[in-house]
Amino acid sequence: MVNLILFGPPGSGKGTQSANIIDKYGLIHLSTGDLLRSEIGNKTPLGMEAQKFMDQGLLVPDEVVIGMISSKLDSNPDARGFIFDGFPRTTAQAEALDKLLALKKTAISVVLSLEVPEEELVKRLLNRGLTSNRSDDANEDVVRARIVEYHNKTAPVADHYAKFGKFKKVKGEGTVEEIFGLLSNELDTLVGQPA
Template identity: 70%
Template sequence: MFNIILFGPPGSGKGTQSEKLIAKYGFKHLSTGDLLRSEISSQTPLGLEAKNFMDKGQLVPDEVVIGMISTALEQNPGVSGFLFDGFPRTQAQSEALDKLLKLKQTAIGVVLALDVSEEELVKRLLNRGITSGRSDDNNEEVIRARIVEYHKKTSAVADHYKQFDKVVHIPGEGSVEEIFEALCAEIDSRQ
């Protein structure tokens, strides 16, 4: 089983590249947002616990999220690997994920970070705001704040995985196909 974490600031093309990687390698996409919504709608014990925190405007504790990831791992025994999206976001979450994966006799194979200049991100997101109608993509100030927040949060995770030589920076500017080929080259070289 080969597991990857795909990083990229808003507008980096992470969603597009995730879909292509899943199609090519058969990875199971693990988005914590999707997991939370699924567990809540299924009214599982973890989902109800998460909903309780969310209803109070609180963040869902790491233990609950890790529990949901553990369930997802158990429910997908035959997949070739998992693509983690939106998790981990902190040093503590990285360590908890590593412990869980070790229990399941697997690990993170590589952390792929899409690097895109701030000006290009702003341009892409403003354009996406026009075409998609997403309200968070039509205000340059809000976009720049989201990019700063992304870098603040993910630097701790990148630092955690750098100590294991698992972080690879991929240029996220160029054609979709060029970026995809660069991501695939890294995955193929580590499997």
């Protein structure tokens, strides 16, 4: 089983490249945002627990999110692997995820980080803001603050996986196809032939 974390700041192309990776390699997309919405919508015990925190304007505790991830892993026993989206965002989450995966007799295979210069990210996000109707993409100060926040929060997670030789930087500039080619170079040896 191959477990991939795709990293990258806002505007780095994670969404586009995640879709490409899922299509080519048959990995299951594990988005914590989607999981939360699904669990709440299905009124599962974990979903109801998460709803209590969200109703108070609080972040859903890591152990609840880990429980949801565990359920998703259990419900896909024949999966080739998973691509983690939006998790882990902190070192504590990375450590909790590592423990969970160890219990499932698997582990994170690689963390691929899309590297894009800040000015290019700002340009991409402001362009996206023209059509996305996302207010956080329309204001340059907000865009820059999001990029700083990303680097502050995720740098320690990158360091965590780098300790185990699992962190790789991938150039996130060029055409979608060129960037996907670079990601594929990293994944072909791990995943084997596409699904």
